[in-house]
Amino acid sequence: MEIVADEVISSRTGSDSDGDKGFVVTPWVVKGQLDYAKLVEQFGTTPISKEILERFKKITGEIHPFLRRGIFYSHRDLDWILDRYEAGEEFFLYTGRGPTGNVHLGHLIPWIFTKYLQDKFGAELYFQFTDDERFLYSPKETLENTKKTAYDNLLDLIALGFDPKKTFVFLDTDYMETMYPIAASIAKHVTLSSARSIFGFENSTNIGMIFFPTIEAATCFLPCILKGKNIPCLIPAAIDQDPYWRGVAREVAPKLGYYKPAQIHGKFMPGLGQGGKMSASQPETAIFTTDSPKTVEKKVLSSFTGGRATVEQQRRLGAQADICPVYHYFYFLFEQDDSELGRIYNDCTSGTLLCGDCKLLLAERVKEYVIRHQEKREKARQLVDDFIVSDVRGGLRKKSGLS
Amino acid sequence: MEIVADEVISSRTGSDSDGDKGFVVTPWVVKGQLDYAKLVEQFGTTPISKEILERFKKITGEIHPFLRRGIFYSHRDLDWILDRYEAGEEFFLYTGRGPTGNVHLGHLIPWIFTKYLQDKFGAELYFQFTDDERFLYSPKETLENTKKTAYDNLLDLIALGFDPKKTFVFLDTDYMETMYPIAASIAKHVTLSSARSIFGFENSTNIGMIFFPTIEAATCFLPCILKGKNIPCLIPAAIDQDPYWRGVAREVAPKLGYYKPAQIHGKFMPGLGQGGKMSASQPETAIFTTDSPKTVEKKVLSSFTGGRATVEQQRRLGAQADICPVYHYFYFLFEQDDSELGRIYNDCTSGTLLCGDCKLLLAERVKEYVIRHQEKREKARQLVDDFIVSDVRGGLRKKSGLS
Numbered sequence: 077m078e079i080v081a082d083e084v085i086s087s088r089t090g091s092d093s094d095g096d097k098g099f100v101v102t103p104w105v106v107k108g109q110l111d112y113a114k115l116v117e118q119f120g121t122t123p124i125s126k127e128i129l130e131r132f133k134k135i136t137g138e139i140h141p142f143l144r145r146g147i148f149y150s151h152r153d154l155d156w157i158l159d160r161y162e163a164g165e166e167f168f169l170y171t172g173r174g175p176t177g178n179v180h181l182g183h184l185i186p187w188i189f190t191k192y193l194q195d196k197f198g199a200e201l202y203f204q205f206t207d208d209e210r211f212l213y214s215p216k217e218t219l220e221n222t223k224k225t226a227y228d229n230l231l232d233l234i235a236l237g238f239d240p241k242k243t244f245v246f247l248d249t250d251y252m253e254t255m256y257p258i259a260a261s262i263a264k265h266v267t268l269s270s271a272r273s274i275f276g277f278e279n280s281t282n283i284g285m286i287f288f289p290t291i292e293a294a295t296c297f298l299p300c301i302l303k304g305k306n307i308p309c310l311i312p313a314a315i316d317q318d319p320y321w322r323g324v325a326r327e328v329a330p331k332l333g334y335y336k337p338a339q340i341h342g343k344f345m346p347g348l349g350q351g352g353k354m355s356a357s358q359p360e361t362a363i364f365t366t367d368s369p370k371t372v373e374k375k376v377l378s379s380f381t382g383g384r385a386t387v388e389q390q391r392r393l394g395a396q397a398d399i400c401p402v403y404h405y406f407y408f409l410f411e412q413d414d415s416e417l418g419r420i421y422n423d424c425t426s427g428t429l430l431c432g433d434c435k436l437l438l439a440e441r442v443k444e445y446v447i448r449h450q451e452k453r454e455k456a457r458q459l460v461d462d463f464i465v466s467d468v469r470g471g472l473r474k475k476s477g478l479s
Numbered sequence: 480m481e482i483v484a485d486e487v488i489s490s491r492t493g494s495d496s497d498g499d500k501g502f503v504v505t506p507w508v509v510k511g512q513l514d515y516a517k518l519v520e521q522f523g524t525t526p527i528s529k530e531i532l533e534r535f536k537k538i539t540g541e542i543h544p545f546l547r548r549g550i551f552y553s554h555r556d557l558d559w560i561l562d563r564y565e566a567g568e569e570f571f572l573y574t575g576r577g578p579t580g581n582v583h584l585g586h587l588i589p590w591i592f593t594k595y596l597q598d599k600f601g602a603e604l605y606f607q608f609t610d611d612e613r614f615l616y617s618p619k620e621t622l623e624n625t626k627k628t629a630y631d632n633l634l635d636l637i638a639l640g641f642d643p644k645k646t647f648v649f650l651d652t653d654y655m656e657t658m659y660p661i662a663a664s665i666a667k668h669v670t671l672s673s674a675r676s677i678f679g680f681e682n683s684t685n686i687g688m689i690f691f692p693t694i695e696a697a698t699c700f701l702p703c704i705l706k707g708k709n710i711p712c713l714i715p716a717a718i719d720q721d722p723y724w725r726g727v728a729r730e731v732a733p734k735l736g737y738y739k740p741a742q743i744h745g746k747f748m749p750g751l752g753q754g755g756k757m758s759a760s761q762p763e764t765a766i767f768t769t770d771s772p773k774t775v776e777k778k779v780l781s782s783f784t785g786g787r788a789t790v791e792q793q794r795r796l797g798a799q800a801d802i803c804p805v806y807h808y809f810y811f812l813f814e815q816d817d818s819e820l821g822r823i824y825n826d827c828t829s830g831t832l833l834c835g836d837c838k839l840l841l842a843e844r845v846k847e848y849v850i851r852h853q854e855k856r857e858k859a860r861q862l863v864d865d866f867i868v869s870d871v872r873g874g875l876r877k878k879s880g881l882s
Contacts, residue, residue: 208663219660249659251656252658256652256655260615260687266685266686267682267685268681268682268685268689278671279672282666282669282671284663287666466656
């Protein structure tokens with residue numbers, strides 16, 4: 077699983093209007109200038125409607141900025157999840173990460189949203205580190221390293237404030253006695269030809285990768301199996317993971333007697349370069365949670381912007397907020413107040429706010445955020461045992477007090 | 480793993496001379512009249528030479544009837560195993576079973592031989608119950624059932640007298656936290672196209688079956704990983720399992736830095752019908768270890784034989800021991816003394832011994848054997864914990880006193 081994939085993103089491929097060819101979104105490659113309306117169409121999902129936002133408001137008393145601003149924009153069966161919830165049936169959350177390297181802000185987006193869902197709905201979270209898949213996918217990667225990375229990434233997750241009583245984190249390779257029988261039960265219903273058509277596997281693909289989708293899909297049913305009852309599942313994640321859910325978990329669920337997992341899809345936070353999502357493979361345009369304040373400042377101040385060639389032009393024409401990562405950083409994470417955000421947008425596009433000042437403002441906020449996050453991240457080192465489950469530790473059953 | 484596969488065996492397909500088309504041997508299907516010389520050629524293995532038999536005699540002080548009589552007839556790198564052993568390097572044994580149903584005498588042959596190797600070479604045995612593969616392979620099979628069958632089959636294994644201190648039995652689904660990382664490391668080196676060419680997987684094959692070979696191959700390296708050193712592996716099994724070793728384990732071993740596993744191949748014990756191996760799918764011609772003495776007697780007395788149409792003919796022409804399962808039962812298991820066996824053969828083929836008397840003699844011996852086995856099998860119920868390892872039980876490390 078790679079909620080935000082880390083492949084090289086070239087700047088726009090093809091022309092702006094060449095939407096279909098201008099981007100690629102698969103579980104392993106996300107590149108190009110993403111057109112989210114086209115993604116909804118391509119993946120056959122449903123945009124989040126005003127009605128759904130109203131239902132969120134009714135239930136939670138608010139609409140999270142990520143929802144208001146369309147950062148979470150698409151879903152599958154989210155209305156059904158709300159139906160079940162309103163009928164008194166708890167659901168669980170499932171998300172995860174392929175531990176490839178340091179966590180950046182783009183990775184935090186779905187986790188922050190997941191934390192909000194946990195808080196508002198009292199939902200348990202099952203968080204899967206797919207250390208096996210990262211190992212199988214990357215020729216040079218070792219299992220020791222992906223495991224080490226997972227434990228390091230876990231600090232970022234804990235730093236966000238998840239409820240340890242309701243959050244169950246596991247590494248695939250530490251939890252396979254529990255996961256494999258579920259994965260095998262799924263695999264029995266997935267033919268090679270389906271897997272090839274869903275994931276585009278080639279003759280050169282290794283057979284670990286071919287089996288892996290069943291392990292990522294297995295978590296959709298894990299709590300049901302452990303608790304011996306059907307429980308609705310909601311997966312907050314980027315849409316690139318959709319083949320696992322639509323192609324595998326949702327197809328197989330009825331055959332195993334479980335609910336189909338529902339999904340809510342987030343947008344990718346952009347990098348600080350021109351176009352494309354934030355990516356660990358372009359570290360100069362990504363803010364890592366472990367970056368020093370000085371590095372953060374330097375990266376933000378070096379950001380591409382939607383500014384004009386000269387101050388005079390910018391004063392006259394205004395800057396282009398819509399293509400500006402600096403503006404989008406406020407939009408995603410660093411200005412929660414809509415009217416303040418509107419002011420930044422207006423000042424930018426009217427030419428009142430110049431890019432230098434805007435970047436300084438953002439740099440301060442990102443620095444503050446990262447410093448605070450790093451403090452919590454350090455404290456998280458003491459909390460790992462409260463979150464992790466594994467077969468050796470007696471697993472989820474033990475942690476949940478299940479017999 | 481299915482050391483003796485349990486597919487339907489029709490009586491001879493094709494004519495006797497139609498060797499190439501007359502039998503099929505794969506990990507999932509063994510049928511037809513087997514031509515062992517052709518199998519050696521087909522699988523590219525080496526017949527066991529007189530020199531190797533002499534080396535066995537030198538080391539163990541004897542040559543086991545299974546070796547003397549060519550019941551174990553072919554190998555790969557057995558000479559190398561003996562070299563290592565004579566140079567003071569211990570090897571381990573690896574065999575197993577796909578738990579499909581009750582154990583019959585045919586299943587016991589490789590186990591009895593494995594026990595002999597354990598005794599003579601002081602070798603540890605790693606015995607894998609591939610409950611996952613049986614589940615994945617058989618549409619109607621459940622994991623609960625394959626697991627239950629494995630625990631029942633284990634009684635037969637224990638009844639043979641393996642050394643609990645040196646014998647480590649596991650079910651795949653109970654030991655996957657240990658096995659999966661090894662399997663994934665193997666899988667990383669096996670492309671889909673290799674797997675298809677080795678095992679003949681089709682588009683309709685489920686992706687659990689496609690990954691499974693890495694789990695069966697993983698045991699070849701398991702003790703090396705647990706003990707942190709390279710240890711030679713000898714696999715006593717029927718030749719139908721060869722694709723796992725030749726195609727997967729031996730190919731990948733050097734890439735992981737381990738020795739290639741060596742093999743020694745046994746013949747299939749015939750059923751009591753005309754042609755073909757003993758098979759659980761033809762229960763009337765198979766002797767199960769759980770058959771009552773009365774059932775055993777009935778089955779043996781109803782056996783096909785190499786006898787003639789009339790007593791007069793048989794007295795004149797002699798019977799055909801070479802095509803007679805009754806004679807082969809003495810040959811495999813029920814007459815260890817070569818001169819006694821020679822007497823039976825001569826009396827049979829000279830017309831002195833009639834089939835009825837011969838079957839009565841065999842029936843007595845098989846009954847005795849089964850009764851004695853069943854006594855040991857009952858006692859084995861108390862010994863299960865001495866043999867089984869699993870992740871939950873702390874695994875092999877704990878049992879072996881490894882840290």
